Amino acid sequence: MATQDLVTRETPETPEGPEAASLPLHHRILRYRPGQRMVHWLLATSFLLLLLTGLPLLWQPLGFLAAGGYTRLIHRIAAVGFMLVPVLYLLVDWRGARDLLVESFSYSRDDWEWLKHAYRYFMGHAAEMPPQGRLNAGQKLHHAGVVLTSFTIVATGLLLWLAKDRLGANGLAITAMVHDISMLILTILLIGHLYFTYVYQALPAMLTGYIDEEEAYLEYPKWVEEILASMAEEKRAKREERARQGGDD
């Protein structure tokens, strides 16, 4: 597809063609492959467990939950799950992991424009946003934030796990502060994630793997156009193949 189109187009276009008329709402696009969904839910489960078992050490009203150290045991089991997430993602779907990483750290001019008007997206207006690809700029920032803070939270977490008795008072305080702040960032990212999931009713996509076609058009027009273009390309290739075979006969 023409790249020029991507930058200049303001509103997404609807599909054209003979089959288009029969499309209403019954068509879905694959957004998350099974491996990606599994990795997502492992991350979600381990993160929630880590949050719930870490909170009692931060907020005294919940402190009683930590008595006896059972929350610490659960915290460490969940931490292993959390650290396995990137490994598992690479094993079950390395292309998906690579795409997610690459896309989350590359921002186009549309992305910067999108971020400038992010408050409109925040308030539930996706239609007038600059056209986005498979991931919108907010999702890219979200993923980039998760990736970066995961490093600091894992590093400090391992220090607190394996070397707490060698840190000294200041070392302990600094390590724990970096751990706390990393978790604060991740928790706010999670709250935002849940917020946008609710506002843009995105949960079914992560449960079934499919996104409704119209919603995809509205929010990720460039992505849908890419799919359409590649399908058109495929069709044309098939047609040419058939024509060539016909010619050979």
Add this chain to the structure above:
Amino acid sequence: MTTYAFLLDLARCIGCQACVAACNVGNELPPDVHYIEIKEQTRGVFPDLRGSFQNHRCYHCGDAACVTVCPTGALYKQDGLTLVNPEICSGCGYCVEACPFHVPKLVDGRVSKCVACADVVKAGGTPWCVKTCPNHALRYGEREAILVEARQRVEAIKHRFPKAQLYGERESGGLGVILVLPEDPEALELPVDPRPTAMVNLWQKVVQPASIGLTGLSLAVTGVAAVIARRNHMKELEEFHRRFQARLAEEEAQLTGPGGASQGQATLPDEQSEKEV
């Protein structure tokens, strides 16, 4: 509010270990756990040597680092003393690291340290170490009275120990153990400023409350915004759906009408929608 304190007169301590034994037995401590440890200290160069005993124990800091870092409230202040509720201890070990005197230990996964024989005192008795000391190096009572006596003792030994001084009256918000020192605190390996470090305070009093606060704020903001934003999005989705359908109908009309021709663009038929992207 009345606060209580120990008097520990290091000019009188003879290192006899009687307080250690009484504490171990009275508190029924396991064999390898001690709330008091006595160490012989020697200073100077032969033949000009001076000796004393370090009577190492919980000093019941007013501004106690262990209490500051304790996440569960297992360590807490009461009547000027630092007490322990082992039931709710999580065994995190923060207190072990934070204590400027290196006092708390973890025993079987729970914090273990001197609690000033709280039960004995409550029943009208005297802490085991105080009761046992044969040389009157230890006293226990109301902190004001203990301070008065400690000052008198310092004055009384000035002629023998010119550097004699009080320790604990103001250190770390006022300790629950007032020490009579024959020397400078440094010479006796006592920290000059045993307050929680700035980093510990920043961690406990700024970063942690701010983390909870900002999380709560995010929840509140998104909670309110979610209702409005969801409504907005549903509206735009409806509008988009309407335009989408209108466009499709228009195209269909074009196709079925006279002279209508396929635009030839790809769409999303069923069998292809599951294509990996």
